[in-house]
Amino acid sequence: MASIVDAGTTGSRTAPAAGPSRRRPPRSLAWLGIVPFFAFALLFLIGPTVYLVFGAFQTPSGALTFDNIIGLFTPQIMAAYSISIQVSLASAAFGALVGFFIAYAIVHGGLPGGIRPTVVTFAGVASNFAGIPLAFAFLATLGRLGLVTLFLKDTFGINIYTLGFNLLSFWGLTITYLYFQIPLMVLIITPALDGLKKEWSEASEILGASRWQYWRMVGLPVLTPSILGCFLLLFANSFGAIATAYALTGSSLNIVPILLYAQIRGDVLYNPNLGYALAFGMIVITGCSNVLYLWLRARAERWRQ
Incomplete structure (x- = not known):
């Protein structure tokens, strides 16, 4: 009798489970939603970038050359890169400083609840106004x-141009760039300020630490990695700006984007391949700053976790 039970038990363990055969789940078509994004990036970002890089190492006839890269080290072009870097550093530094304090005020400053949505909405609009x-x-x-x-001159007798200010100069362009640099800093650093845990502040107060x-x-x-990352992003944002600088100063301020425009579209300095080399140098500089920004952002996110 026991052998019969054992045999039945063994048979029940080894018998395959009956049921319908498993079917493969249907393939999701959700990936089709990102096709326009990749098409747009390929046509207007990756394709032109590759074209510029190859053009920087070619002559007008298509032959391989390094003269365009060597031409980047001429005094005029080096001066243009120097001015562009200085304007970008100045606007990024002031933009990061002022934007941080504005973001701190709306996050931890105890302001009325309606202030933050208003400031963030304006920052989103102003950061794209150029x-x-x-x-x-x-x-x-x-x-x-x-x-x-005119108001300062007629009301207080102060002529800012007599005092040395000039909108079509280094500081004039830097102040203009601050209009979109400060709001961009507010938008980027606000989530980092939100990420500071309240328990940290409470624990420091319990231990007797001051504010x-x-x-x-x-x-x-x-916050240091986030602040440094935002600074690098602001630097890259202003380094590649051309429309504002060209419309404001014309050719009176020799920065890289204006010099690049003159090499590609100008009548006197027409040399497209040298312009491609100028663009290649800008890509290297902004690419390095963006890579550092991504690294710092990942580090900041890891710390907050």
Whole structure:
């Protein structure tokens, strides 16, 4: 009797389970939604970039050459890169500093609840306001016959141009760039400020630390990668801007984007392949800053976790 039970038990263990055969799940078509993105990136980002890189190492006839790259080290082009880097560094530094304090005020400043949506909405609009409209707005405000210029002159007797200010100069372009640099900093650093855990502040207070000690020993060290990453992103953002600078200063300020435009579309300095080399140099500089930004952002996210 026991052998019969054992045999039945063994048979029940080894018998395959009856049921319908498994079918492969149907393939998802969700990936079709990103096809337009990749098509757009290929046509307007990857394709032109590859074309510029190859053009930087070619002559007008298509022969391979390094003369265009060597031409980047001429005094005029090196001066253009120097001015562009200085403008980008200045606008990125001031934009990061002012934008950080604005973001801190709306996140941890105890302001009314309706202030933050208003500031963030304006920052989203202002960070994309550039080009000819922005240049015209600053000319109408701080130009020689601008609204603020005439107001200061007629009301207080202060002529900012007599004091040395010039909108069509290094500092004039830097101030103009701040219009979109500061809002961009607000948009980027606000999530990082939101990521500071309230428990950290409470723990520091329990241990007897002051507000300044909390920010010096906890808050700022945690935010440092995010702040540096935002600074690099602002640098890359201003380094590649051309429409605002060209509409505001024309050819009076020798920066790389204006010199590049003159080499590709100009009548006197027409040399497209040298222009491609200028663009290649800009790609290298902005690419390095973006890579560092991504690395710092990943580091900041890991710290907050």
